[in-house]
Amino acid sequence: MRIIEGAGQWSDSGNDWVEQLKVPDLSVGTYCIPAGGVDTQSPHTEDEIYVVTQGRARIVTPDGAAEIGPGAVIFVPAGEEHRFVDVTEDLALLVVFGPAYGSRASGLA
Template identity: 35%
Template sequence: MKRLTISNALESLQEEKNVFKELFKHGSMSVEIYKPDQVDNQKPHTRDELYVVASGTGYFVNGESREKFEAGEVLFVPAGVVHRFENFSQDFSTWVFFYGPEGGEKP
C-alpha cells in the first residue's frame, strides 16, 4: 500500500478533474477522497460509510438531522440514508471510507 496523505490525495483528484477518487481498496473497505465543487449531489449509498473531514467547515445532512461540521470530525452514515454536505467552505475535503456488506451491517 502506498502512503496516503491529504496532499497526494487532493493532487491525484485534481489531475483527474473529478470530485471523488478511490485511492485504496482492501476486502470490503475502500478509501476515497471527496471534494465537491459548490454542491454535493450524492445519492444514498448501498454500504455503511465514514467520513473524516480533512479540511473546511459547513453543514452535514444525515437523514433527518442537519449539523455543523469542521475539520477533524468523523461522520457516520448507515447504508441507504440520504445525506449531503451543505454550505461548505471552498477548502472543504473529506476522506471517505466505505465498508461492510451491501445493505450495511446490522446493529
C-alpha cells in the first residue's frame, strides 16, 4: 500500500502536470490550470481518467463539450483530442493514466 500525497491538490504554479506515482500499468498525477488559463496539452498515447477535485471549466473533444466541476469524472481514450476551456475557477484534476504516462510507443505528441 502507498498513500499518494498531494494527488489532486491545487498548486498555484500555473499550468502544471506533476506525476505522483508511476508503475508499469498506471500513473497518477495532478494537472492544474489557473482561472483564465489555457490548456496546452496534446493527445496522449495512454487512456486517461480525470477527476475534478477543484474548479470549474468545460472540456471539449471531437464528440462535444461538457461543463465540469468538483466530482466530475471524465474518461478520455488514448489519442483523442481534448482540451479544458473557459476555466472560470482554478482547476485541479486528479489524473490516472493506463498504462503509465509516456509508456506506449509515441505516435502522438
